[in-house]
Amino acid sequence: MCLCCKAGMGHGKVYNTDTLEVHHIIPIEEDDDRKLDDDNLITVCRVHHEQCENGRISREKQKELVTESMHEENSEWGGGIYVL
Numbered sequence: 001m002c003l004c005c006k007a008g009m010g011h012g013k014v015y016n017t018d019t020l021e022v023h024h025i026i027p028i029e030e031d032d033d034r035k036l037d038d039d040n041l042i043t044v045c046r047v048h049h050e051q052c053e054n055g056r057i058s059r060e061k062q063k064e065l066v067t068e069s070m071h072e073e074n075s076e077w078g079g080g081i082y083v084l
Contacts, residue, residue, distance in 0.1 A: 003065040004048035004057060016045040023052045025062045042066050 005016040023042050026034050034040045042062050044052060051057045 001043065002045040002048055003042055003069055004044055004051070007065055007068075009048065009057070019046040020044070021046060021049045023049050023062070025052075025059055025066070038070065039063070039066055 002016040023044050025040050028035045
């Protein structure tokens with residue numbers, strides 16, 4: 001689901017699961033070593049991806065949303081890393 005939609009930054013839908021894309025918070029061009037880091041990737045819908053790319057949603061806000069999501073996931077699963 002789009003983490004921006006989930007946070008209420010929406011354009012109508014609260015939980016958008018359509019046209020999901022992955023956005024690199026720190027672009028690959030800036031730091032290729034971070035391209036697959038979990039804390040550098042955010043799942044967003046097409047509309048919010050464009051807003052992340054053009055700076056309407058700041059990198060700080062994107063990082064905050066990812067951190068919150070990771071904490072929710074860890075508490076939901078009891079912490080730790082799980083490979084399915």
